[in-house]
Amino acid sequence: MNRKRNSKARRSVCILLSLCLAAVLLGGCGKKQIQQTDNEEEAVEIPMILTVSPTSGKKSEQELVDAFNITYKGKYHIAVDWIMETEDDYRQNLKRLNVTDKLPAVITDLRMLPSYYRLLVEDHRIVDLAPYIEADQEWKQMIEPVVLDSCSEEDGSVYLGPVSTAAFSCSGIFWNEELFEQAGIEEFPQTWEEFWDCCEKLQARAITPLGLHTDGTGWSAMLLATAEMADSEEGAAFMNELYPGSYQKDCIYHMADTLQKLYKYTTKDAMNADFDVAYNNFIAGKAAMLANGYWMIDQLPEEFREKVRFSPFPGNKLISSPETFGWAVVDSYSDEVKQGAVEFLKFRTKKNKKLKEDLFSQDQNTSRLLQDYIRAYRGQPQIVPNYQVKWNSVLQESTLGEALPALAQKKITQADFVRMLTESITESKKEE
């Protein structure tokens, strides 16, 4: 009996051991897999293209983007594709991106391309921000009425983000105090006569008075020329006209004279060059003046910034169109991306408002250049609209680029120049 029980127990142990062996064999061969779950929700990515200055290597709007990404960490993330190209190249790239349906969620500089802007509006490629602004009283209250007005369409739609403040959209003249002193000029000219005298004095001292260029829309030269044109009543009225029907005006002839005169006082490399050439000449001390806007203050090298002063154009004029920045949200993205992009525009509005408040409340503690700017802005200047938001695209994108160097080099007359501008209207209308 006992023997039987023992053999049974022995058999059970054997079976158990065999099973254990099999289990160990099988278990040993198994691979342990550790599954990790990522519970962290991914932030909504908002694609954007921004430029890196080919001259300074500075990334435009980097501080703004970084601040937004920190503030909205985990919710939204501006994914910037930094591209080293000129502003003009960037604008052309926007067109290409649109026709290939690859626009980023947030685009800028839109208002400088009037026909392209119209195309985007007509094709519903950009978001009407009006409902968002209406729904967000906080944002609405941040927006300066003049900025909202300039960004609004006739039907009340708002396609361009009213992100800026009028205070930060003004252009005047940056001038090199050291060079002025070398020429014995103590104050910046107040009138255009004094301005031309100033140019003569500088040139007499072998100092190139102006940093200019002809490519793109000839920005720095056109700022000076349109500001000078607005000195007359007719000129000022013309500058307020949106998409003028004709350039056959005395003031335009006068502007052509002015442009030809301006190019007499610039560097030799100004022809067929873009703004970067003029800028480089200015910061290298090869040109005493450069017309540009507030945004250049931050871009100037710090050691050079001390030498630079800012003044309104002669006749106390500043050129400003707050909608120039032309920030817009592309419509082809998902609602959450669009919402994030709108938040980004609001964030920029808020930041600009705060910046303005800080700047204007501590003007004594800021740099001399900023004090100059604040003084110019507060000096009740005559605000001349930016020609880029008023004139047709053909003129800006092809006519000026062709006509300006020819005019500067006297290859064409002022009459030819005006005719070319007028033809641009015809050309433009043909396509509209």
Added chain:
Amino acid sequence: MKKREKRSSIQIRYMKYTVCLLLSAMVLCGMGVGWVVQKNQETVMMDNYNTMCENLGAAMDLLFEKTDEATADCIVYDGVQKSLRKAAMSRTQRSALSRYFAFINLDDVAEYCYVDNKKNVYTRSYSKLTYHKFRESDMERFLQGSYATTTWFWTKDTLFGTGKDALFIGRYIRNMNYEHEPGMLFLKMDPAFFQGITGDSDLAEEGILMQIMDADGEVCFQNNDSDEARKQLILAKERILATEGNGMIISRGKIGQGMLCAYRQKESGMTVSVYVPDHVLHAGIGRILFVMFLIFLLTMVLALILSVYFSRIFSRPIQKISKKMAGFHGNDYTRMEELHTKTELDQIGHSYNEMLGNIEQLVAEVKSQEKELRTVEVNMLLNQMNPHFLYNTLDTIYMLARINKEETTMRMIQALSKYLRLSLSKGEEIVSVADELENVRNYMEIQQIRNADLFRYEIHCEVDADKERMLKLVLQPLVENAIKYGFDGQSAHYRIEITVRREEEELVLTSYNSGTPISPDACEKINGLMQMSIAEMKESFKSKKNGYGLVNVLTRLRLAYEGRFSFYVIAKEDGTTFVIRIPRLVLDRV
């Protein structure tokens, strides 16, 4: 003819167990390793084909990107942009633009068709495609809903009139600067286009099914047209259509008799899938198992051979011992050869030889005892022939002595009569201590009469003499010995002292006699008797004159108490003491 060696049953059993163990190990290992190998192979193969599917998907992504770039180049091409302006292009310009599309940076374009926003159609020079036919083909429906994205679609070729299914790539072409009606570009792709995805690999030969299908489940390409392949691919198609998402939508999906991986290209919605049948997944496992089986088989054969070889080391000596034991019939006490296996078997063999010696000795003893027993039995028979007659005779003598008033004779006869009665004790061997003491007292009475009061005797009993029982006739031989050898006749105060007492759990019987103590040699010899066998004891006291009584007592004690008692003699100047110690337990058991 050489006589075949008979196998040891231990060896056979050992081999059976070895075979069983090996078979169990083989089956268990075969199952375990087979399962693990199969799973591993499946995992590895699945990983490989999954990666392959991902690569195919990546190739499709690249191909889409390429078509996207090629059509994007067309969009921004000056001539194309010009064709979208309001002003009509000259015939030369249109002709140049028609040719432009023939040279776009994309392979396997079978046909192309560009329609501008002024109803001009741009195709290959031989094509007779008109705007009317283009409208009839209703190709534009595939672009609806998109602004300018590249669209892949698989449809019947109603545009170029072949009527066969083909892949088309279409895109709206829009003016970059002005809001105008868009143009449309359609590229009809050659079937070889999909070769850009599969590359040179010939998956069909490996038994792997691969297919590309559009978002509606229309199969655009498959590498195997057999009925079996179609059946499998239908299952795959159903699974793919039921799965949403982009990228690797199905990884290692088990369907039917195989595994499915599928990658959905995000922009085109096309899905490339790889179906690997189970027989491909498991190819090679059979070979692995076969090799494993061979290894096991070889191992088993080797193990058996080694088992036979090594088991012989043990089985042969065991066989030898077994043979020797089986052949032992009690007559032949020849020792077997000593074993030299360097194992416990050597000791077993040695112990067997010792055991043989002991048996031989015991057999001799038994024979001697039997002989003695027979003699005793004869004597006893003689002695018991007529005890009543002896007692009656003694009574008659006693009566005569009484009549004659012979006191001494009366005492002697009375003592003798009691002695004989107790000695015989009805044939019983175990008597009460009282009877034993009475017996020795009678004996000593007789001896006193015979030896004219040569000695005095004393008996001390410290136990309950009626209850304690012991072997009879143990003390009398000791007293006889004392009278015989203890008294040299020079002293008038000889004394014999018998003591019975209990010490712890032993019954201690002592017989002391004064006078000349026993010689040291005799003392040593007597004390050595306990270590001897009965035969040896008898051998050492062969003469019936000397020590025969002691040997007789010891033999009887041994037979009665199985050697579990002690017997020794103490020699002192004033006399000799014999001591017998019998444990209480032994007394109770007998």
